[in-house]
Amino acid sequence: MKIKDLRTAFVDRLQDHYPLEEVQSFFQITAHHFLGYSRMDIVLQLEEVVEEVKVQQFLTTCDRLKNHEPIQYILGDTEFYGLPFKVTPATLIPRPETEELVSWILEDLPKDTTLQLLDIGTGSGCIAISLAKHMEQTNVTAYDISEDAIKVASENAILNKVTVTFTSVDILKTTRLDQSYDCIVSNPPYVRELEKEEIQSNVLDHEPHSALFVSDTDPLVFYRAIGKLSYDNLSGNGRLFFEINQYLGKETVQLLKEIGFTQVELRQDIFGNDRMIKASR
Template identity: 50%
Template sequence: MTFKAIKSSFHTHLSSFFDEQEIDQFFYLVLEKFHQLKRIDLALQPDLKVSAVELERWNLVLDQLKTQKPIQYILGEAFFCDLVFKVNEHTLIPRPETEELVYWILDEIKKQNIFNSTIVDIGTGTGCIPISLKKNLPESTVFGIDISEEALKVANENAISNDLEVHFIQKNILDASDLQNQFDVIVSNPPYVRELEKAEINTNVLAFEPHLALFVSDEDPLVFYRKIAELALKHLKPTGLLFFEINQYLGKETVSLLADLGFTTVVLRKDIYGNERMVKASLTPDPSPKEKGDVTLK
């Protein structure tokens, strides 16, 4: 069978689940993973064929995609900040919104000229945040914390495969009394999806991504933000910064929580999709110029 025929088969069998652009993306991701071929290679050689063994691998991928299993879990990897990360059922799939958070942190560190900073990511999952920060800040000391032993195994593998040193610690942050260090940056993308929002979650997320890393109770959806912010009050350096990825529906509530705890400057930022998705907080006045659309509480 030719690759062209396989691509046609993907569209035939997946069109009821995904749009054409997504199906094309799946096809070309598998093409590169299995055969180290890109779109241009296929365009130049449209009659390339696969062996029976290779076709069996393609059909296995197709069967899994029909269940709406994420392509990243099928291939075992995801791309984030120009790096490749191993993913499995114990870790969330890194997302573009989180990339925006990483780039915001990097911008702020560069403005403060603290390239040998000390950073901790709480709820690290694949380690995509601390590993990406370490890649761009090689002189910094970077930590990642997670409750899940299995997730930390993946994070360690990702640090090794990307040839970067990040210190990973297993800890239930809700039970933590301290962080044992003082930090220039504390960052977290904690669980923030309320149970009441499950109806909005796509099947590929709800059925396959770890609920431990996704959901919080409707009664106290900001439980992780409160705990981490309280720890930040004790463990941020005087000019340190706290960054969160947040629930888009709870932006104002998150800002109010941080202000009530004593953070003197809180900046709420929208992501590329226009959702209130990120917060930066500090215990000192923030001299940084604000981006268009940022909401600042002083």
């Protein structure tokens, strides 16, 4: 089958399930994954014949997309901060707003000294690995409660040729850290059960609930635990960075001030939602 016919078959199968623009984007991502072609390559190679085994891979992808499975899980990879990452249903799919948090940390931390950095709730390892890649002198440690996530994150460190020390830790059962850190960062679970209605079915049905949800009665449980541990274990000039629930910006700032942090800065993401916090003692 020629690429142009494969594209038509792909669009026909999915057009009743997604907006056309999204289907076109799925085709480009799939073509890049299976054929190594960019958007421009596709336009230039429309007459090229795709071998049957690859055609079947495209069509299987279509069938899984019809079930609203995220394309990143179907193909098993994604991109974060310009780097490749493997993802499985054990790991959250990294989000663009988390890239904004990584940018803030990179702008903020000094580049010319050896720092100790800890990422709590690392998932695919996207935050820890991007920071390790851009701050070669920094020693990066990363925790997650999920052994399966740690396995994927370790593979991602190898894929991106960086060294990160991954450890399986339940942060809610941790009373002290093993050393002091210059920077602690976390994007912990923060979506309240009451916000489930806002969440699309592809997220709700496929991404790990333990990575996303917290109870309505104590939605800041991770911020309190990580905030206290950080207050006790940050070095003199150390900083704590959080990605936060956009509806709980003020409450999270207040909590960190109550813990004892004196400088707490709240920032918005590109959509204008309260999304990130930096705190120092």
